[in-house]
Amino acid sequence: MTENFEKAIREICSGNADDRTRMIDIVREVQQLFGQISGSAMDIIADAVNSHRVEVESVVSFYSFLSEKPKGKFVIRLCNDVIDKMQGVGKVAKAFQEELGINFGESTPDGKFTLEWTPCIGMCDQAPAALVNDKMMTRLSSDSAREIVKSLKENEDEYRLIHMLGDGNNANPLVNSMVSNNIREKGPVIFAKFEAGKAIHKALSMSPVEVIRDIKTARLRGRGGAGFPTGMKWEFTRGAEGDNKVVICNADEGEPGTFKDRTILTEKPDLMFEGMAIAGYAIGAKTGVLYLRGEYAYLRPFLENVLADRRNKKLLGISILGKTGFDFDIRIQMGAGAYICGEETALISSCEGLRGDPKNRPPFPAQKGYLTLPTSVNNVETFCCVAQILDKGAGWFAEMGSTGSTGTKLLSISGDCTRPGVYELPFGTTVAEMLVKAGAEDAYAVQMGGPSGQLIGEADFHRKICYDDVATGGAVMVFNNDRNPLEIAHEFMEFFCEESCGYCTPCRVGNELLKERLQVIINGKGTPDDLDYLEQLGKTISVASRCGLGQTSANPVLTSLKNFRGDYEKLVKENKDGMQRTFDIHKALATGEDLQGRKSVIYAE
């Protein structure tokens, strides 16, 4: 047994060339095989890849899909983001608990089941949703939750849970999922017709510098949210020292409310991969990596097949389309449950087999990125734009949208609306126009750009969706009059606290403090001073944090405070007796009273 255990782990390591930079793959495989990465497994891995046990432990403890303690054969991860809560995940949760006889965070005594909460899994348009191992379960009810447990107990096979297939490629045997695309509006860029190979063919008839010039002429900006000019990023990467360069596609969309890349990965992977190959040609890279979020593992076999197909068609590999000297291939790197890995330097850390800690900048990835090689990290949607720009022309692209924001933007809309789903809209569309399309005319508050964006109210609905006005990575959550902006903000603070890597003080500690004081106010114990406290604390977090996550993590509080101040003011009250309202003398005395075995006489109830 022990011998076999060691042999199996060493085989996994050697299957990954005993390469410690492939640590995420190694520990994922060990997790899958044994349901845990035990201390003894860590010792064996450390020995095999010439690392240290504590380094392996450091990685394992970072990612939520990895675990030192044993997990059940079936891990049920129920999504608890704000949209799922609005759609009744509470009842689903109760059904799972009752059927399994365990609480969240626990495993059944027979080792069959583990029940966990998980942040957004990219299914807000079909919430409540859960993952059963790699399988995506959508539109759950308490009944379907009971069915799932019953089926797993009877058949012990998560594949048999899929009895209704989704539309489009979701029904492809390699995807085999019940996920619906929910593509509500197709635009001229992402969801337009595209013939694989056409754009790369055109690109190869130009010089790499000309390709970059085209991207610049199209004024393409990154679709992940930050909006950095893509052509400039490529130019920096191309110009950096070193012959070996890297293109990474960031498919780690984890911002609560985001699911746009899911539809591209399902329906337009050729377009995305073609954009990556064009990037490879333009910057002079041989290596491409698709960083796929762990939650989308159900798409991996399908995507691997698309890659294989492209290799057969000479659209990937050695001498692409017969062009001598242009060698480029793509591998898929799976994530393992960590929102921070969507931050480009954290993503690079993760690709290198490390904790998903962001890196210090400078050096920027364009100078020193993946394994110190010059690296360009771009969003899934950005690569799709690239391929279409090459195919249809920079002028065609630049004519769409507005001056500073050309082209279209994919939005994933969910929440209190009748038509949740993915919309491809030209930049410059107003928030109000978008809300009409989504069937959300009675919106009270709209979260633009996910929790790291801003919560806006009616006064801002006339504004335009573009980089220079209401910027967004694409997550839009709609809330009607029944929702409380403070509670929404609190949900998002929970999320950031959960997902902070903990590297820097303001993000690690500050967000916990913001969440705490927000809860005090929600509980009706806040004073007017607390609003100033939130602002000052939020500002410190924004200014002093090390990466984009921390710099935007106070936004749920700061933007709701700005745009829904009335909702805060309703809850805070002047403190007339001068006693600290947050201080509960009975609670403070409880431990002492327990130890002494008697109650305080002075502070009797």
Place this chain on the structure above:
Amino acid sequence: MSEKIKFTIDGVEIEATAGQTIMQAADEAGIYIPRLCAHKDLLPFGSCRVCTVMVNDRPQAACTQPVSPGMNVESETEELRQIRVNLVEMLFVEGNHYCPFCEKSGNCELQALGYRLGMLAPKYPYMFNKHDIDASHPDIYIDHNRCILCARCIRSSKELDGKNVFQFVGRGIHKRVAFNSDTDLAATDVSVTDKAIENCPVGAILKKRTAYAVPIGKRKYDSQPIGSDIEALRAEVK
């Protein structure tokens, strides 16, 4: 040999060498920028954020940001002092820091920085999180209650001791320093003479039986504020 670069900190012109960080250049010029995770013998890390300065109006960590010609650095502004106080207070409420009976009192950089920045009682509520202690090693005592996650032990062990005794595990508020062993510190190859032990800025890593070798009142920061040694250089530079 190396290119000289001129820039200003709070209006004072400074000459630096290309490749230096703002903090290194400031130290040489006798200008103290508050810091906790930074250490002169270690590579820049940038985790405590106490050295946050404004560079051409953008916040940057002075310990990791390289100098560039003509940059305008602001450090001693009221806004930045407040941010630094807030950060130090965050560290005080995250851990359990009992200055009055901590062996490190007077030699502790966190305590000294609190004094220097004019911190009174933290305005933030104490978290009172539970943290482990490890007294397994015959010569070393570890109290995670006083750890500020600066990674000096982790970095010193790797960079200076040629070992790999410490590393972070967990994330967010659950992040902590772990040891390279399946049990405790005693099972690692750590030694009391390691730089990793010496470079702890707070009372999280202590050498046993040395606590009061120097009495309270005669310790490093008892008579002069933290940063005075750097500022003393300023007189010479001038």
